[in-house]
Amino acid sequence: MKHLNYLQYMGRLMLCVAFVLVLAGFTNGCKAQEGQEIHHRITHYRPVSSWEGLEDTDKVTIMGAPSISQEQMVQYILSRNSNPKLNCTLEELVAYYYEEAGSEGVRPDIALCQALKETGFFKYGNDVKAMQNNYCGLGALGNNVPGYSFYSPQRGVRAHIQHLLAYSTTRMPNKELVDPRFMVLVEKYPQYRGAAKYWPDLNGRWAVPGxxxxxxxxxxxxxxxHFQELEKGLNKALDTAQRQANSVEAWERVYSLAYGDVNYDIAILSIDNILKLDKKNVDAYVKRANIYREWGYNEKALADYDSALSLDKNNYTALSGRAYLYASIQENKKALADYDTLLDINPADTVALYNHGCLLADEGYYNEAMEDLTMVLTLEPDNEIAQQAVDDLRAYLKK
Incomplete structure (x- = not known):
C-alpha cells in the first residue's frame, strides 16, 4: 500500500512539474509573441508629414447610413477621373459598395471615399493594380508587395467592407467571409477589434501611424x-487663367482651388504653366513634388524636390517633403541625412525628430531612437503618437 502511495505521489508530482513547465512555456511564449509584436510596431512606424489631432468635426462614425446618393458619387468620381481603371462599370462598382456596406451597416459613401484615397480615384500607380479588384490595399505592405487579388469586383468590395467591420465592431460579417485579413486581425491584434468607432480611429491601426x-x-x-459648387469655382478660375495666360497669380489661384479639391490633374496643369513663366519658382517645384508624392509618382516627386533644392539648398519645405518621401519608400539613409539637415536648421522640429527616431529604430539603433522620441515629448508632452512610440520602444528594450 505504501509502495502504491509512493507511486501515486510521484505521479502527481510529475504532473505538477509538467503543468508548471507547460505554464512557464506558455507564459514565455506569450511574452515572446508580445515582444515580437512590439518589435514589429517599433520597426514599422511610418513617417508623419504633420501633427493633426481628432477634431469634433471628424467624429463621423464608420457605421451608419449614407448621406450621398449613388448617382452623385458616380459624378464626383468621374469629375476626378473620366476613365477609371475598373473591371466593371463605375456605376456597378458604386452599387456594389452600397449593397455590401449596406448589408453590414457600414457607411457606403465614406467606404467608397476610402477606396478613392487608396487607389487615387482608380488611377492606381503604386503596388496594387486594377486587375486585382483590391480597392483598399489589403495585404499591400510596400516594397512592391501587391497584396491580395479577388476574382470579381464585388468580392473585392466585400473584403474591403468586412475589413472595416473587423475594426469597427466585434461581430462576424453577415455574409460569407472573404477578407483574408479578418481572422488575422481577430487572432493576432485583438486590441484593434471594434476599436475604431470614428473614421480617424483608423489612424495608427489601418494605417501606421497614418x-x-x-x-x-x-x-x-x-x-x-459639395463638389458641384467647388467645380464651379474651379472652372471660373481656370477660365480666368486661360484668358490671362501670362499671369502667375491667376494660375496660382487655379492651383489653390484644384489642390484643395483633390483635382490633381488641374493642379499639375497650373504648376506646369507657372514654371513656364518662371523656371526658378522654387515654391512651384515643391508644390508639384507634393502632388506627385501624394499621387504615388515618387520618381517625379524626387526630381521636383531636387530641382527646388538645386535652387535653394536649405529650402525647408523641400527638405521636409523629400525626407518624408524617402522615409515612406524606406530609403532610410537618405531620409536620415535630410532629417539631420532639417534638425541642424531647427532642432525643435518635432515632426523631424519623431521621423528621425522612427527611422533609427527601423535601423536597429534603439537607444538613439529613444533620445529623439523622448525629446519630442519634452517639447510636446501631450503628443500621444510619440508617447505610444516611446512606450513600445521602452517595453521592447526591457525584453
Missing part, C-alpha cells in the same frame, strides 16, 4: 457632397 488617414477620407467625403 496620423491624418481618417481625416483625409472624410475630406474626400465632404468634397463629394
Amino acid at each position: 496620423t491624418t488617414y481618417g481625416q483625409d477620407i472624410l475630406r474626400l467625403w465632404r468634397e463629394a457632397k
Whole structure:
C-alpha cells in the first residue's frame, strides 16, 4: 500500500512539474509573441508629414447610413477621373459598395471615399493594380508587395467592407467571409477589434501611424457632397487663367482651388504653366513634388524636390517633403541625412525628430531612437503618437 502511495505521489508530482513547465512555456511564449509584436510596431512606424489631432468635426462614425446618393458619387468620381481603371462599370462598382456596406451597416459613401484615397480615384500607380479588384490595399505592405487579388469586383468590395467591420465592431460579417485579413486581425491584434468607432480611429491601426488617414477620407467625403459648387469655382478660375495666360497669380489661384479639391490633374496643369513663366519658382517645384508624392509618382516627386533644392539648398519645405518621401519608400539613409539637415536648421522640429527616431529604430539603433522620441515629448508632452512610440520602444528594450 505504501509502495502504491509512493507511486501515486510521484505521479502527481510529475504532473505538477509538467503543468508548471507547460505554464512557464506558455507564459514565455506569450511574452515572446508580445515582444515580437512590439518589435514589429517599433520597426514599422511610418513617417508623419504633420501633427493633426481628432477634431469634433471628424467624429463621423464608420457605421451608419449614407448621406450621398449613388448617382452623385458616380459624378464626383468621374469629375476626378473620366476613365477609371475598373473591371466593371463605375456605376456597378458604386452599387456594389452600397449593397455590401449596406448589408453590414457600414457607411457606403465614406467606404467608397476610402477606396478613392487608396487607389487615387482608380488611377492606381503604386503596388496594387486594377486587375486585382483590391480597392483598399489589403495585404499591400510596400516594397512592391501587391497584396491580395479577388476574382470579381464585388468580392473585392466585400473584403474591403468586412475589413472595416473587423475594426469597427466585434461581430462576424453577415455574409460569407472573404477578407483574408479578418481572422488575422481577430487572432493576432485583438486590441484593434471594434476599436475604431470614428473614421480617424483608423489612424495608427489601418494605417501606421497614418496620423491624418481618417481625416483625409472624410475630406474626400465632404468634397463629394459639395463638389458641384467647388467645380464651379474651379472652372471660373481656370477660365480666368486661360484668358490671362501670362499671369502667375491667376494660375496660382487655379492651383489653390484644384489642390484643395483633390483635382490633381488641374493642379499639375497650373504648376506646369507657372514654371513656364518662371523656371526658378522654387515654391512651384515643391508644390508639384507634393502632388506627385501624394499621387504615388515618387520618381517625379524626387526630381521636383531636387530641382527646388538645386535652387535653394536649405529650402525647408523641400527638405521636409523629400525626407518624408524617402522615409515612406524606406530609403532610410537618405531620409536620415535630410532629417539631420532639417534638425541642424531647427532642432525643435518635432515632426523631424519623431521621423528621425522612427527611422533609427527601423535601423536597429534603439537607444538613439529613444533620445529623439523622448525629446519630442519634452517639447510636446501631450503628443500621444510619440508617447505610444516611446512606450513600445521602452517595453521592447526591457525584453
